[in-house]
Every structure is written in C-alpha cells, then in structure tokens.
Amino acid sequence: MATATLPVTERENYLNKEYGIRSWLFTIDHKRIALLYLLSVTFFFFIGGLFALLIRLELLTPAGDLVQADTYNKLFTMHGMVMVFFFLIPVVPATLGNFLVPIMIGAKDLAFPRINLMSWYLYVIGGILIMHCMLTGGVDTGWTFYTPYSTAFTNTKIIEAGLAVFVAGFSSIFTGLNFIVTVHRMRAPGMTWGRLPLFIWANYATSIIMILGTPVVAITIILVAAERLFHLGIFDPKLGGDPLLFQHLFWFYSHPAVYIMILPSMGIISEIITCFSRKRIFGYKFVALSSVAIAVLGFLVWAHHMFVAGMSVYAALIFSFLSYMVAVPSAIKVFNWTATMYKGSISYTTPMLYAFGFLGLFTIGGLTGLFLASLGIDVHVTDTYFVVAHFHYIMVGGVLMGYLGGMHFWWPKISGRMYPEGWGRLAALIVFIGFNLTFFPQFILGYVGMPRRYWQYSPEFQVLNVLSTAGSTILGVGYLLPMIYFLWSMRYGKQAPDNPWNAAGLEWKTSSPPTTFNFDETPVVDFEAYDYENIKDTDDDGGAH
Amino acid sequence: MVYNFPLWPDRASAMAGNVDALYIFLLVVSGLMSALIFTLVLVFAARFRKRPGHEAEQIEGSLPLELTWSIIPMGVFLVVFVWGAVLYFQERTPPQGAMEVYVVAKQWMWKLEHPEGQREINSLHVPVGRDVKLIMTSQDVIHSFYVPAFRIKQDVLPGRYTVAWFRATRPGTYHLFCAEYCGTQHSLMGGEVVVMEPSQYAAWLSGGNSGQPLTVTGQRLFAELGCSTCHRSDTQGRGPNLVGVFGRQVLLEDGRTLTADENYLRESIVSPGSKVVSGFKPIMPTFQGMVSDEQLNALVAYVKSLSQPASKSVAAAGTQPQTQQVQ
Numbered sequence: 122m123a124t125a126t127l128p129v130t131e132r133e134n135y136l137n138k139e140y141g142i143r144s145w146l147f148t149i150d151h152k153r154i155a156l157l158y159l160l161s162v163t164f165f166f167f168i169g170g171l172f173a174l175l176i177r178l179e180l181l182t183p184a185g186d187l188v189q190a191d192t193y194n195k196l197f198t199m200h201g202m203v204m205v206f207f208f209l210i211p212v213v214p215a216t217l218g219n220f221l222v223p224i225m226i227g228a229k230d231l232a233f234p235r236i237n238l239m240s241w242y243l244y245v246i247g248g249i250l251i252m253h254c255m256l257t258g259g260v261d262t263g264w265t266f267y268t269p270y271s272t273a274f275t276n277t278k279i280i281e282a283g284l285a286v287f288v289a290g291f292s293s294i295f296t297g298l299n300f301i302v303t304v305h306r307m308r309a310p311g312m313t314w315g316r317l318p319l320f321i322w323a324n325y326a327t328s329i330i331m332i333l334g335t336p337v338v339a340i341t342i343i344l345v346a347a348e349r350l351f352h353l354g355i356f357d358p359k360l361g362g363d364p365l366l367f368q369h370l371f372w373f374y375s376h377p378a379v380y381i382m383i384l385p386s387m388g389i390i391s392e393i394i395t396c397f398s399r400k401r402i403f404g405y406k407f408v409a410l411s412s413v414a415i416a417v418l419g420f421l422v423w424a425h426h427m428f429v430a431g432m433s434v435y436a437a438l439i440f441s442f443l444s445y446m447v448a449v450p451s452a453i454k455v456f457n458w459t460a461t462m463y464k465g466s467i468s469y470t471t472p473m474l475y476a477f478g479f480l481g482l483f484t485i486g487g488l489t490g491l492f493l494a495s496l497g498i499d500v501h502v503t504d505t506y507f508v509v510a511h512f513h514y515i516m517v518g519g520v521l522m523g524y525l526g527g528m529h530f531w532w533p534k535i536s537g538r539m540y541p542e543g544w545g546r547l548a549a550l551i552v553f554i555g556f557n558l559t560f561f562p563q564f565i566l567g568y569v570g571m572p573r574r575y576w577q578y579s580p581e582f583q584v585l586n587v588l589s590t591a592g593s594t595i596l597g598v599g600y601l602l603p604m605i606y607f608l609w610s611m612r613y614g615k616q617a618p619d620n621p622w623n624a625a626g627l628e629w630k631t632s633s634p635p636t637t638f639n640f641d642e643t644p645v646v647d648f649e650a651y652d653y654e655n656i657k658d659t660d661d662d663g664g665a666h
Numbered sequence: 667m668v669y670n671f672p673l674w675p676d677r678a679s680a681m682a683g684n685v686d687a688l689y690i691f692l693l694v695v696s697g698l699m700s701a702l703i704f705t706l707v708l709v710f711a712a713r714f715r716k717r718p719g720h721e722a723e724q725i726e727g728s729l730p731l732e733l734t735w736s737i738i739p740m741g742v743f744l745v746v747f748v749w750g751a752v753l754y755f756q757e758r759t760p761p762q763g764a765m766e767v768y769v770v771a772k773q774w775m776w777k778l779e780h781p782e783g784q785r786e787i788n789s790l791h792v793p794v795g796r797d798v799k800l801i802m803t804s805q806d807v808i809h810s811f812y813v814p815a816f817r818i819k820q821d822v823l824p825g826r827y828t829v830a831w832f833r834a835t836r837p838g839t840y841h842l843f844c845a846e847y848c849g850t851q852h853s854l855m856g857g858e859v860v861v862m863e864p865s866q867y868a869a870w871l872s873g874g875n876s877g878q879p880l881t882v883t884g885q886r887l888f889a890e891l892g893c894s895t896c897h898r899s900d901t902q903g904r905g906p907n908l909v910g911v912f913g914r915q916v917l918l919e920d921g922r923t924l925t926a927d928e929n930y931l932r933e934s935i936v937s938p939g940s941k942v943v944s945g946f947k948p949i950m951p952t953f954q955g956m957v958s959d960e961q962l963n964a965l966v967a968y969v970k971s972l973s974q975p976a977s978k979s980v981a982a983a984g985t986q987p988q989t990q991q992v993q
Contacts, residue, residue, distance in 0.1 A: 190850050263847045269824065270807040270849060274773075358825025364808060365823075398714070404727035429810065430821045431828045434758050438751055445743035449736055456735040457727075459703060462710040464723040469711070477707060484703050488696035495692065495746050497753025501685055501817040504810060504845040568689070570675045570814025572845040575853035579841060584671040654724045658716075 134537065134634040149234035150637055155219035156535070157241050161248060162216060163604070165207040170597065172200035177559075177593040180586045185577040193576040194261040195277070201264030206286050207248055209520055210378060213385035214296055214331075215244070217527050218324045220535060222300055224628040225318050227309025227646060229638040232302040233295075240295035247289030254281035263574060265375070268356035268367040272348040279349055283342040290335045293381070297331030300324050309627070311646030318626055318650050319408055323388025326412040330377045330384075330419065338374035341367065368430055372423035380419040382516055383483075384412055386523025387454060390476050393526050394458050395651040396624040397473040398465030399658055402651050404457045411450035418447040428499045437496055444494035451487050455480065466658070470622075471545030475526030478553045482518025486511060489564065507567025510560045518556055525552070525603060532607065533621045537634040538614030544606045552599035558592025623658050625651050678840055678861065679816035680833040681757060686817075688749050695742060757818065760831035764797035768880065768963040771802065771809040771822045773848055774855035779963065783877035788857030790842065792834055793867035799831045801928055801966075805959050810846035813859050821846055825936075827928045834861040884968025887961055891953070905950060906943045912973040917944040931966045 135152045138144075145153060176196050179187040188196065219237065223230050231237050254260065260282040262271045271279050304317070304325050317325075345367070347353045354360025356367040395402050402408055424432060424440040458480060467473070489511040492498050502508065532540050562585040567573075571582045578586070620629040625648075631640050648655065677683060714720070767790065770777040778786045792798050802811060802822040811830060812819040815838075820830035844855035862870060877883070888894055896905035916926050919942040924930060933940060935957070938950035957965065 185853070190853070194847075194850065194852070261849070265847075267808060267847070270847075274807050274849060358823070364825075399716075399722035401724055401726065403725060404732055407727070407732050428754070429819050430808075431823050431826070434755060437754065441751060441754075442747055445740075445747050448743060449740055452739045453732065453736055455703060457732075459706045459710070460725075460727075460731065462707065462714065464725065465710070465714045466716045466720055466722040467711050467714050468716040477711065480707055481700075481704060484700050485696075488699055491696065491743065491746060492689070492692050495688065495750030497685055497750040497757065498689055498692065499750075500754065500757055500819050501814070503819065504812070565673055568675065569672055570812075570841065570843070572812060572843045572853075574847040577853045581670050581672055653722065 132632065133636060134632060135637045136537070136634050138637055147238075149230070149238050151219050151223050151231050151234065151237055152535075152635065152637075154237050154241050155216050158211060158215040158219060158244070161241075161245060162208050162212050165203050165248065166212075166600075169200055169203035169208055170600065172196050172203065174593060174597060176200060177590040179576065180578070181590045183578050183580045183583050183586075190576045191261060194263075194574070195259040197574055198260050198263050199255055202260070202282060202286070203251065204516075205264055205375075205378070206289050207244075207251060209382040209516055210293055211244060211289075211296070212382075212520065213389065213524050213527065214293075214300070214324055214327055214381075215241075217320075217389065217524070217531060218300065218327075218385055219296070221531065221628055222303060222321060222324055223307070224631065224635060224639050225321055225626060226304065226307060226312050227627050227640065227644045228303060228307035229640070229643075231299045232307055233299050236295050237299055240292040240299070243288055243292035243295070247285045247287075247292060250281065250285035250288060254278045254285055257281070265371060266345060266367075267371075268345065268348070268362075268364045269358070272345055273357050273359070280346055283346055287339050287342045290339050293331045294335045297328035297335075300328040301332070304328075309644050309646055312627075313646075315405075316646060316648075316650050317409070318388075319391035319402060319405070319412075320385070320388035322409040323384045323386075323391070323412050326416040327381050327384045329413075329416050330381050333420070334374045334377040334381070337370060338378075341370040341374070344370070365427070365430060365432065368427050369424065372426045373420075376423040376426065377416075377419045379512070379515065380415055382520045383523075384415060386479070386520045386527075387412065389523045389527035389530070390458060390479050392624075392626070393472045393476040393530055394461050395653065396530070396622050397470055397476070398462050398467050399653045400461050400465040400651070401649070401653060402457065403460035403463070404453075405650065407453050408457050411453045414450040415447060418443065418450070422447050425494055425499070426503075428496055429503055441494055441496045441499075445491070448487065448490060448494070451483075455484060455487070469546070470529075471540070471542060471549055472526045472530035474546055474549040474553075475522050475529065478549060478556075479519060479522035479526065481553075482514050482522060482556065486514030486518055489514065501570075502567050504572055505567035506563040506571050506573055509573050510563035510567060513560045513563075518560070522552070525549070528603070528607070530622070531628070532610070533617030534628055534633050534635070536607075536611055536614070537617050538610045539617050539621065540603075540610045540614060541606050544602060548599055548602035548606075551595060551602065555592050555595030555597070555599045559589050559596050560592070562586075562588040562592075623656055625653055625656055675817075676815035676836075676838070676840060678834055678836040678838060679813075679818070680835055681753075682815065682817045682835075684753055684756070688746070688753060691749070692746060695746075757830075760799040760829060761797045764799035764831055765792075766799050766801060766967070767792075768960075768967065769800050769802035769811065769822065770805060770959045770963070771811070771844070771855075772805040773807065774844070774851040776811070776842065776844075776855070776857055777960070779880060779960065780871070781880055781967070782871055783879045783883070784871060785877060788842070789860060790857070791860045791862060791867060791870050793864040794834050794837050794861050795864070797831060797833045799829060801827050801829055801963070803827050803932075803959055803963075807848050808846050809844045809848050809855065812843040812845035813840055814843070815840035816859070819845055827932060829928070834859075837861045837863055880964050880967040881971040883961075884964035884966070884971070887957070887965055888968055891957070893965075896950070904946070906946060908969050909972045912970045914973075918942065919944050919946070919948075928966055928970070931969050932962060935962060935965060 258278050261277045344355050348355045354362040356362040356364050422444045425444045428437050566585045617633045619633050766781055768779045776788050778790050804822045804824040809822045816832040818830050818832050820828050840859045842857045842859050896903050897908045899909050911926050915923050917923050936954040939948045942948045
C-alpha cells in the first residue's frame with residue numbers, strides 16, 4: 122500500500138484520509154469545515170482589503186480625483202460590509218473556533234456536524250449574494266444602512282445587500298448554536314467548566330451574543346425591505362415612521378457584534394500568553410467570567426452610538442454610564458494577561474509577538490473608547506476619524522492580531538507543518554508598524570475635525586492622510602506575507618511534531634494534524650487548564666532564539 | 667506657516683475650552699494607563715525571558731489585586747463619566763434669550779434663516795459673544811451640523827426639530843461640516859461659520875436685501891392659511907388660543923401633559939390629530955405637504971413670538987435674560 126512507504130509523520134489524518142473535491146464539499150468533519158471557512162474568509166479579507174487600499178489611495182489628496190464620489194461611497198460601504206459581516210464576525214469562531222472547540226474539550230466533533238456544514242453553505246450563499254450585489258452596482262449607504270436614506274433615497278442595491286447579510290446571519294446563528302450545545306453536552310470526562318480553556322469560554326460567550334443578537338439585525342433588514350418595497354411607514358417620517366427606531370434596532374445588534382469579533386481573539390491571547398510564559402493564567406475565574414460579563418453588558422450599551430442623534434439626554438446618561446461599566450471587564454483581562462507574564466519564562470515566538478501587539482493595540486483601542494463614551498467629548502469626535510481610528514484599533518488591531526497570533530500558534534496542528542519562524546516575526550513587526558502608521562494619525566485627524574466618509578476634504582487635513590495612506594501599504598505587505606509563507610509551508614515547511622510548543626491543552630495531546638475523530642480514545646481530563654507546572658519545556662530551541 | 671497642518675482644532679466657542687480640558691485630562695489618564703501596561707509588558711518580557719537555568723514560577727492569582735485593578739479604573743471611569751455628562755447637559759441646554767437661527771438641511775446644502783429674515787446658504791454669520799440657538803430640521807435624509815471649532819455637533823432629522831447652541835468667542839471663519847453620511851455629495855455639504863464683531867454683524871444684517879423678519883412671515887401665513895379663524899386670541903375659537911402657549915405645560919385630551927416646545931408646535935401643524943389639547947375636538951386638518959419646512963419654521967417662530975411679550979415683561983422685572991444682555 123502506498124501509505125506504507127510514507128514517513129511515520131504521514132500517518133492517516135483528517136487531511137489525507139480522503140481526497141477529491143467531493144470529500145471537501147460534503148465533509149461533516151469540523152476541521153475540514155474550518156478550512157473551508159478559512160479559504161472563504163481569506164477571500165473576503167482580500168476583497169475588503171482591496172477596497173480599503175482604494176479608499177486610502179483616494180484620500181492621498183484632498184481633491185476627489187481617483188474615483189467619482191458615488192464610487193467612493195460604494196467603496197467604503199462595501200469595505201465595511203465585507204469586513205464586518207463576511208470577515209470579522211466569522212473569522213475566529215468559524216475557522217479556529219470550528220477547528221479547536223471540539224478538540225479542546227475532548228470531543229470527536231461538534232454536536233451537529235451537518236448543521237455546521239450547512240452554516241458554511243449559508244455563508245457561501247451570503248457571499249455569492251454580496252458578490253452579485255457588488256458586481257451589479259453595489260450599495261452606497263455605509264454599512265450602517267441609516268434610514269431614511271436607505272429606504273427612500275438611495276437607488277443602489279439595498280435589498281440585495283440586505284439579503285446577503287440576512288443569509289450570512291443565519292450562518293453565524295447556527296455556529297453559535299452548535300458551540301453552545303457542544304460545550305454543554307460534549308465535554309470529555311473530567312473537563313469541568315473550571316478546567317475549560319479560556320478560548321472555549323470566549324467562544325461560548327461569543328455564541329450567546331450570536332444567537333441573541335443576530336435575529337435582531339435580521340428583523341431590522343426585513344423592516345428596511347418592507348419600507349423600501351411596500352412603503353410601510355416604519356422608519357421614514359414622511360410615512361409616519363421614526364428614523365431613530367432604525368438606529369436603535371441596528372445598534373442593538375451591531376454593537377454586541379463588536380464583542381462577537383473581539384471575544385474569540387481575547388480567548389486566543391489567553392492561550393498564547395500562558396503557553397509562551399510557561400504559566401497558569403493569572404486569575405482564571407476573572408478572565409473567564411469577564412468574557413461572560415462583556416457578553417451580557419455588551420447588550421446594554423448600544424445607544425452610545427447615538428449621543429448626537431437626537432435622543433433624550435437622560436437616555437444618553439444611562440448609556441454613557443453603562444459603556445464605562447463594560448470597559449471594566451476588558452481592563453480586568455488586560456491586567457490579568459500582563460500579570461500572567463510576571464515570573465514566567467517568556468519566549469519571543471511569532472504568536473507571542475502578536476500577543477504583545479494585541480496588548481498594545483487593544484489597550485489604545487480600549488482607552489480611546491473611554492473618550493467616546495464620555496458624552497461631552499463624543500459630541501465633538503463622533504462621526505469623525507477619531508471613531509474610525511478607535512474601532513480599527515479594536516477590530517483590526519485587536520481582532521486581527523489575535524487571529525494571526527492564533528493562526529501561527531495552531532498552524533502546526535492544522536497543517537502538520539511548521540511556518541518559517543523568521544518570516545513570521547518579520548511579518549508581525551511589519552503589521553504592527555504599518556497598523557500604527559495607518560490608524561494613529563486618524564485619532565489626531567478626528568479631533569482636529571475631519572468627518573468620516575468624506576470623499577473630498579479640506580487641504581489642512583492632507584499631511585495626516587498621507588501618513589495614513591503610507592501606513593496602509595506597509596500594513597498590506599504585512600498581511601500578504603503570512604498568506605505566502607503559510608502556503609509555502611504546506612509543501613516545504615518542517616514536519617510539525619504533535620506538540621511543538623510543549624503547550625497544555627487537549628489539542629496538543631493528539632497528532633498533528635489530528636485524525637478525523639480527533640482522538641483514538643476519548644481523553645480523560647485529570648488536570649487543570651494551563652497546567653504548565655507539570656509540562657516540561659523539553660525543546661529548548663523551538664525556533665525561539 | 668509655510669505649510670498649514672493643524673494638530674489641534676481652533677478654539678472659538680465658550681464650550682471649546684471645557685471640552686478640551688476633559689480631552690486633555692483623558693489624554694493624560696490614558697497616557698499613564700498605556701505607559702503602565704506597555705512598561706510592564708516590556709519589563710516582564712525582558713526580565714523573565716526564557717533562558718537556561720530560569721524556570722517559571724506558578725502564581726494562581728490574587729483577589730486583592732483583582733479588586734484593585736477593577737475598582738481603581740471604575741473610580742476613574744466614574745469621574746470621567748460625571749465630567750462628560752455635565753458638559754453634555756451644558757451642550758444640550760440652550761440658554762434663555764439666545765438668538766434663534768432656523769436651519770433647514772437638504773441634500774446637499776445648509777439653508778439658514780436669521781430672526782430678522784436674513785437668509786443664507788452654506789454660511790452662517792453670527793456676532794461674537796452672543797448665544798446662538800439653532801433650530802434645525804431636514805427636508806430629506808439625516809444630516810449633522812458640525813462646527814469643529816465650536817466642538818458642537820447635532821444630527822438634523824427629517825420630520826422634527828433638533829436643537830444645538832453655541833456662543834462664539836473669537837471672530838474668524840470656521841468650517842461647517844455635514845457629519846452624518848447623506849449621499850453622493852456628503853463631503854461637499856459644508857460651508858463656513860463667520861464670527862463677526864457685533865458692530866460688523868449689525869452692518870452685515872442691515873446690508874443686502876433681507877426678507878421680512880421670520881415672525882412677520884409667520885403672521886402673514888397664519889392669516890393666509892386660515893389658522894387665525896379657529897386659533898383666535900380670545901376664548902371663542904374652535905382651536906386653542908395660542909397666545910402664551912409656547913413653553914407652557916399643556917394638558918392633552920388623553921390626560922397627559924407636555925411642555926409646548928418647538929417640536930410640539932411643529933407636530934401640531936403637520937399631524938394635528940396626534941396630541942389634541944384637552945377640551946378641543948380633533949377637527950384641525952393636517953398641513954403636511956401644504957407648507958414647506960421654511961414656512962413651518964416661520965409659523966413656529968410666529969407662534970413662539972406670541973409668548974414673547976409675557977416672558978419679556980417677566981424678564982424686565984429683573985431676571986436673567988435682561989441682565990445678560992446688559993453685560
């Protein structure tokens with residue numbers, strides 16, 4: 122048999138068990154579905170990134186000289202929609218989450234493997250719909266779809282875009298449902314709630330938001346469509362509706378959606394920092410429960426997007442207060458991660474560099490959130506580049522640093538190959554520098570008063586815009602590098618051992634890559650999470666010097 | 667300066683300094699907080715780096731530390747919250763006796779009308795040192811009136827009024843931006859606010875061909891549209907007597923009470939059936955679509971003026987608006 126001639130490491134695994142397109146398109150293996158998601162979200166990251174580069178190029182000069190105003194408006198709309206709904210929301214749960222949630226708790230698969238495959242198909246259908254929408258004209262409302270502009274004024278493809286988001290929304294509802302049931306019902310013997318890896322806690326909290334929040338945006342899309350198609354007066358004051366009602370409904374989902382994006386990345390950071398500090402996490406309970414606190418409190422702060430929208434001052438007062446409260450669990454996490462490093466044995470691997478980057482960028486993103494939650498300051502900086510900078514620090518600085526860190530950390534497990542460590546560190550550095558150069562000037566730009574979504578701008582804003590555009594090209598290189606060397610490593614990379622980092626966690630106790638059912642026999646868990654005290658760091662090299 | 671690129675916005679309103687003060691406070695606080703975290707991360711990374719003979723020391727966690735880094739940030743947050751809220755209430759409460767400018771936004775221009783009847787497009791002339799209240803509405807989509815130098819921003823909605831105010835403190839010309847995305851030419855929907863010395867402003871007002879004062883236009887419309895046949899200035903009308911209504915508590919047919927503000931007056935013209943005054947029948951026809959937003963503004967300004975003499979005479983007895991004007 123052919124397999125007999127292969128080296129020992131080429132034993133049967135989920136990748137080589139079956140070949141052919143059908144074995145992928147009809148797979149119900151959570152690991153293969155994770156890879157299908159990986160391909161699709163990477164595709165949309167490219168599309169969204171391309172839009173971003175065009176936006177930055179247009180803003181190189183104050184005049185609107187690269188594209189027409191309408192084209193520019195479509196670019197930032199499609200950038201936002203693609204990045205939010207087709208990249209940031211699914212990126213960690215559907216790829217790393219899908220791959221790791223069952224393995225980390227010692228299960229053979231998710232609770233509903235077929236629903237898992239269906240959720241990928243729904244994502245793909247949503248993706249095809251959004252591509253169709255973009256290729257036949259696109260949308261120009263901003264990803265926020267504010268009414269009555271979206272229901273009564275624009276003549277772009279609102280219904281098509283809404284349908285795409287609606288369908289993709291069900292994909293995330295199913296993923297959330299699957300994770301919740303899996304974590305409740307399929308933990309291996311001994312895997313108590315207090316022993317769950319924090320990545321699982323983070324994905325669990327995320328899933329709660331997904332299944333509670335996503336239906337609201339689905340309903341909102343239906344209402345927008347009803348007003349646009351049948352002139353039912355819901356949001357348009359001319360028909361007796363209320364435009365602020367739309368904003369309440371939209372942000373009721375779209376604010377928690379930010380936590381859908383960031384929580385899983387926070388989970389990744391907990392895994393990476395413990396592993397490369399050789400330490401148990403500092404304050405396990407606080408880090409775990411702060412994820413749940415963020416998920417719950419995150420539902421109560423939506424109207425902080427509306428302080429100048431014409432809302433009552435007393436409502437604004439309450440939402441401002443609650444926004445400060447939701448900042449507390451995030452602060453707790455940052456302090457605990459930092460404390461975890463204390464008296465550790467720290468190696469500067471690529472995943473750890475991304476974790477450092479995450480701590481820096483998330484701290485800045487979080488702290489600038491305090492400015493926006495402050496009512497008096499928000500009046501001046503909302504709808505300016507200050508907001509743009511703030512949420513990119515969270516959603517790109519935070520989410521993507523976590524995601525890339527996680528991809529490097531688990532790449533040996535996923536692919537069975539090592540990535541080139543030197544290139545990895547270089548790329549992490551380039552991403553960090555490029556990111557800050559792109560987005561830090563935007564804070565200043567915002568406070569000086571440049572509104573967002575501007576195709577042309579006043580000449581005095583140009584210097585900061587040039588810096589930002591320059592940074593974006595560096596950032597682009599930083600994101601391209603990992604894609605190239607990950608692909609390269611699949612053929613030429615060093616064979617990965619089962620546990621290249623000497624890491625704790627069940628995923629490292631199975632083979633790299635794992636077999637289809639993850640474990641030969643169901644593991645029994647008789648150790649706490651991050652049991653680094655009892656795991657010897659045998660390989661002193663690890664590529665980390 | 668050879669090349670003009672400001673890193674800080676002009677400070678040209680009474681509010682601007684207050685907003686900047688809180689902003690600087692936050693910059694210092696978050697600067698310290700980031701410095702603390704970055705230093706700890708870097709120091710730990712260097713001091714506890716992996717090397718032969720060095721082993722990690724396991725620490726479970728510490729309740730006192732957890733409480734410290736929960737409660738101290740929460741305390742700082744509360745200070746910032748209260749400070750920001752106080753500013754916001756000031757920003758959202760126009761002072762008595764402010765000069766009232768009506769603003770109508772549309773894709774993609776700002777139309778402004780002074781109480782004296784002067785009309786402007788995409789520019790607003792105001793005197794320095796005077797409170798200016800903006801009563802704003804939109805003809806189409808949501809816009810947002812944003813003057814960075816004044817640190818004010820307020821969304822402008824169709825179908826209702828929103829209000830903003832400022833007191834300019836430095837003569838000059840400042841950007842006016844639309845800050846809420848409103849379609850193709852959103853980024854071109856701007857203009858300028860020209861702050862002038864009071865004498866210059868008076869000269870500007872008297873120059874050019876100003877229209878009639880807003881209240882006079884309103885009064886003419888009030889008669890032309892037949893409002894005056896029911897809303898008589900005695901108790902015999904089929905509709906409520908509107909003299910002195912503005913700013914007063916009104917008892918509604920369904921038992922609720924509300925304060926008759928600009929939005930209530932506006933709503934009562936375009937949708938008279940929704941909040942009928944107690945003791946009257948819902949017989950008034952709607953004027954939705956029959957009067958433009960500018961005409962609505964004139965009508966509202968006129969009805970408001972019916973309450974002016976009363977409040978003026980109260981003011982004459984020594985309350986604030988008068989003394990402010992003396993200053």
